[in-house]
Amino acid sequence: MIELLTANTPNGKKISIMLEEINYDYKVTKININKDEQFKPEFIKLSPFRKIPVIIDYDNKQSLFESGAILIYLGEKSGKFYDKDNRTIINQWLMGQMAYVGPMLGQHHQFHHYNPGKSKFGEERYFKISEKIYKELDERLSSFPYLAGNDYTIADIATFPWIARHEWHDIGLKRFINLSRWYNQISLRPAVKRGYDLLKKGESIPNI
16 A cells, blocks of 8 residues: 655646556545645655655555655556666656756746746746747657657656646647647546546546
8 A cells, every 4th residue: 555645736646647557556645735734744754855745655664755756666666667678768857857847847837827927037937948848848759759768657657747737838738749749648548547636526637
């Protein structure tokens, strides 16, 4: 049994999607980040940076924080979506999501979606960076069906929930043919649909 302590965010959805893909038994414990539950002492013991998600693997009596580390752990544990012969490439695209795609799109969310009108500089800066990310992902996907090559991996699982907020970005996902093809293909996976509905409230993956 794995317990997933999380909120309904792209980083949280990465792990629920992965758990559905590998068909592991898990339960979700919601951490209400709007009520600062991530700052409670019992959560800080599990996540020193006060961030979701966290998993507790009761079989191994182990807890993990940081979504990328969790995906690697689950990939190694299950033997799925983290092929031993392709890990160098998978790790690069996974780290790119962790260090670049997620943080920059997250800033775009803050200035463009949550706080429009407060900083013209911030809005313009992160819109341009987000559009650049779309272009770069589209370019990569013009050569390969998935980010790490020919196979669907944890790099795709990590990136997908961020692109699934494309309606917030107002960049126009449909303009990017290869990224749209990748997005639509992953959207059709039953496990992705189940994992995206993290809180089991009937949340659907946004269409393009």
